Amino acid sequence: MINAQLNPERLKLARLRRKMTYIALAKATGLSSKSVAEYEKYESLFSPTPQTVALLAEKLNYPESFFYGDDIDCVSPSSVSFRSTKSLKAADQHAAEAAATLGLLINEYFENHFNLPASNLPNYRDFEPEAAAEAIREEWGLGVKSISNMIHLLEVNGIRVFSLAENTLDVDAFSFWKNNTAYIFLNTQKTGERSRFDAAHELGHLLLHRHGTPQGKDLEEEADEFASALLMPRRAIIATKMGFPTLDGIIALKGNWKVSAVALIVRMKNVGILSEWQYRTLMVEATRKGLRVSEINGVERERSMIIEKILNALKKDNVSLYDISKKLSLPVEELSNLLFRFALLQGGTGGFQSSTKTKPTLRLV
Template sequence: MIGQRLKLARAASGLSLREVQAAIDNLVTAQAVGKYERNEDMPSSGVLRALAEALHVSEDYLLAADEMVLDGVEFRKNEIASKREEAFVEGQTLHLLERYLTIEDALGLASVTWDQPREGLYPVKEIADAENAARAIRVHWGLGIDPIPNLAELLEERGIKILSADLTDIDGLTAKVLRKNGEPIPVIVIKASAWSERKRFTLAHELGHMVMDVQQGVDSEKAANRFASAFLMPVEALWREIGKARTMISLGELLRLKKLFGASFQAIVYRCQDLGIIGKAAYRRLFQVFNENGWRKPPFEEPGAMDPDEEKPRRMERLCFRALAEGVISESKAAEVLGLSVRSLTQLMDQPAMA
């Protein structure tokens, strides 16, 4: 029965039932599509073909039997614009993850096991406890206090699937995906169009949601922000670079710290104030400079911006190229998984972009 997959593909496309009806040139009504989703009826081969084309999936995808259940979604903001937007985000998440798992299965690879803290979730009874949680996860993963060159790669190595999706009102979300006869898969979805410094902070923020047990009365978003700052910029590392007490930090120093830690000017200054390295006067003056230069508004064009693709998750792409090169999937399947045309895929394979 195609109900679950049809509903998922429609949600991932952001289409309503009536919009699907229009997209297939009124071959069937919106009510009929709804019946397919509820497994009350099956489409004919012609309608199935039209639905697959309209939803940018294959017929085989719609007919496949495996199902996943999205569980424990935690949005970066406390609310999302609408139920339709929520369905779109969840649909994108499952759609992308299933493509990811398809490639792992084709290569006979087991998903990397989530390297979660042995002690369980870190209790956060006040915002400052998030600092200890960030330090503990760095110790657990053997990271020391050094900057993290590529956070998306690190998290994937630790068993978290990182997906890049066309999010709108949110920068990221944390989810746990349940798969039939399998362990829950931790997932972080980030906004594809976000600037790289923002992606890094979002990844660290969502990791905070995954490893902390924020107690009642504590603002979970502020705790996750504190975790992200501490995880990306350990206090000892900042002290080593700029000292423990400053009356002001120059833009030149901020640029150097930005390149070192992969964090925005704003995130660095917030961190320095949280740690007492600078006082309120310096904090206000620096943010006045940021405002005057337009760095606090989209597209956040600070000096020294990271390459837009630097924090792009690439493991699925690498595995897909490997599967194609080894002949375990076809060009058309690889193109479907990566969301590309066969021509674009061929160009990527034959003429890889140089770093």
Template sequence: MVGTQVFDGERLRLARVAKGFTLDELGNRVSATRQYLNQLEQGIKLPTEEMVEALAAALGVTVRFFTLSARGGVSAEQCHFRKQRTTPVSVVSQVLARGTLLDGFVDRLDRALELPKVSFPDIPVKSTADIEDAAEQAREQWMLGTGPISNMMRVVENAGAVVSFFGGVSERVDALSIDRPRPMIIRSEAKPAACRLRFDLAHECGHLVMHKGIVTGDKVTEDQANRFASAFLLPRSAFIHEFPHSRMLNWTAIFEMKLRWKVSASAILRRAYDLKILTADQYRTGYIHLSKTGQRKFERYDDVIVAEEPELLSSAIAALEHAYPGAVRRIAADAGFEDDMFESVAGLGLPEGSGSDSTNVVSIMRR
């Protein structure tokens, strides 16, 4: 028992998996056997108060965390992984657990602040033409016109998505999106080239637009998301008009397009091939050139285009903390998070200071 509320073993499992601990690893931290912890998670046994405190300290949560009722957890069809077939089951479970916990905090934050309205359209697709139309419809809905997108990060955040990263996990799954009432996009913890990050964001945007309720990760859905990203960042009509039409590839013009559209030269080549501006031989020649000149991973001008940083979550936390000092820590505590777990699921540190002062408490039950 924890106070007058019953210890929930599923909450223990959720926190353990979110931290990436096996039963043995957690057992070593709290001086308990694997079998005993498994019985706690299964609800066969209840822990002592001393054990609850030890578990909370080991997992970076509050004692109250184990008694909270949780919203439905993130399910596989809501989580769009890159290369899902080769992603270890343990990593998938960890991401689902962290996504569930982050969703709980974001839901509480959503009730404390007026965050951007979620406006991702729901457009199922079957054909390539459907994907092109979906990208055009998304641009039209968000009033982006047909020119270059200056900041892809702001596009997805203005559409209502929270962008963050999971330390120690996201580098293994590259990029992913989670389709919840407030969608989440988890970016790579590593610092990719700015063009790569923008394409990854557009790719995840494609999943959120086209693949609601669909388990993704296979070649078909990944190819669809790639085609959406390409069409979204390089609209068909503008691209056909601007791409240099010649028998030999005009690299000067291609790199000028890269700087203007903030899209990699390799993605520009692929777009030209998809739109049948380039033949298969020309496309292959272009990739051979990039490879021979050492530009398959790091292209020319990659260091010129500035990487975009997420702003919504950090700005929301800063605004709330400025208006009501201590409110963010109170919301985190309401979700059952101590500093360590909050950083694991939000990719940010909690504001300094005490959350015990109740003179300026902001209600999280109303906007």
């Protein structure tokens, strides 16, 4: 049911997504900042006219229909943990949180039409990171083999993965639980190796920190330890001990686990097969060659298989990305940015037809 007047929550969401303050939006629209602030209050005594809503929609680049929709189940800021909080600007954080809320809208739409994989995530709150990594490998039947695709592994175990097209590396990745469903958002600007590590890091948060912060624990350090142990199992790394470790040898070896050279050096040191001197020497050389921000012989950045399967299935029913954006009253670029920058699907202008068919079940193979 469409509301007869502007929904304040949706106006706030669009404004935050566009990284605009009250003052910035007021300046763009010619309204007063006080008016803009009032429009975002549920208890406000006045609402904007349809002409004003149209103006707000134009400046925020959102469909007018978006602002008349029902209340949105927003992501709680307290449930999302960002890694670089000291350098992270408030506008960037709020925009990312708004993107997460849009992800919830999209996921709800997908779940209404497809049977998606159920959550298969144990609670490892009291586990040490290394033990948790070994436990989840056993739980998911991975043994000590290399994880070929982190995103596919997450999705098949019920985690919803979306992309972030944020123009800042300060928002690298984040995760949260919502109604017993886990979500991970990954920045598309990272290298393939670092994106895989980010995905493993966020999985660590979901497994270790679901029910709050353990007393005296460093959450980010724990998640890093978990990611390192998950991607590079101790037994497998120890088996690669080099007599005379070189950076070229590290670069040749890192492809086995699809990790960065720096991550492999750190892991080899932590499992005890590099001396302190060897570690420092390798890190100095890696830094000199720019391997802290880029890779030699890098891997391709991973994408969502679930989203690809969904969009392909919808395309067969003549439902395009434009149709989905119309159904959700979202800009098509928001969908594209959250769905791993898929090419816009062509064809089909109608929405879903009413049907009694059973929802198709998506499977990852």
